[in-house]
Amino acid sequence: MIRRAEQRDIPDILQLLVQVDMVHHNGRPDLFKGPATKYDGEQLAVLLADDQTPVFVCTDETDSKVLGHAFCVHKQVLQDRVLTDIRTLYIDDICVDENARRQKVGQQLYDAVLAYARECGCYNVTLNVWSCNPGAMAFYENCGMKPQKIGMETIL
Numbered sequence: 001m002i003r004r005a006e007q008r009d010i011p012d013i014l015q016l017l018v019q020v021d022m023v024h025h026n027g028r029p030d031l032f033k034g035p036a037t038k039y040d041g042e043q044l045a046v047l048l049a050d051d052q053t054p055v056f057v058c059t060d061e062t063d064s065k066v067l068g069h070a071f072c073v074h075k076q077v078l079q080d081r082v083l084t085d086i087r088t089l090y091i092d093d094i095c096v097d098e099n100a101r102r103q104k105v106g107q108q109l110y111d112a113v114l115a116y117a118r119e120c121g122c123y124n125v126t127l128n129v130w131s132c133n134p135g136a137m138a139f140y141e142n143c144g145m146k147p148q149k150i151g152m153e154t155i156l
Contacts, residue, residue: 001058001059001060001061001063002056002057002058002108002109002112003056003057003059003063004048004054004055004056004057005048005055005056005057005066005069006048007045007048009048009057009059009066009069010041010044010045010048011041012057012065012066013044013055013057013066013069014037014039014040014041014044015097016066016068016069016095016097017037017038017039017093017095018035018036018037019095019097019098020093020095021033021034021035021036021037021038022034022035023133023136024130024132024133026132027130027132027133028130028132030155038093047071051074052073052074053071053072053073053074053092054072054074054116055069055070055071055072056069056070056072056109056112056113056116057069057070058096058105058108058109058112066097067096067097067100067103067105068094068095068096068097068100068105068106068108068109069093069094069095069109070091070093070094070109070110070112070113071091071092071093071094072089072090072091072092072113072116073089073090073092074087074088074089074090074120074122075087075088075089075090076088086122086123086124087120087121087122087123088122088123088124088125088126089113089116089117089120089122089124089125089126090125090126090127091113091125091126091127092127094106094109094110094127094136096109106139107143110143113125126148127140127145128151
């Protein structure tokens, strides 16, 4: 079942955020501290209440356990000298519980995000994916996503 996240989901979401961080920490320990969460419970409560930052969850059949989440952010640049005024739904984070992977949870979340973005009149859905996470890159490519821009670095 896919639905908007609620306050009761915060403990499960926090556990998933640690899993996300550990994937990144294992791939780039020079950048990610691990184990950590990018939000605490109070910050999550604020995000969940804001329509500009919708969070979706996929739950088990009893609606009591969160199997995955998708954090989104509405974005729009207006009257830019170069960019058009399109509305974008940015996926800030998608995570599927490591015990629920390969069960189409990620695909269901992604499809729900696309449907929501269409309902909101968005032109596109975007996200960033770390190159140290090839599984996520393959997942998004299988969903039909294409690279929009690529970040590069030189470590000094």
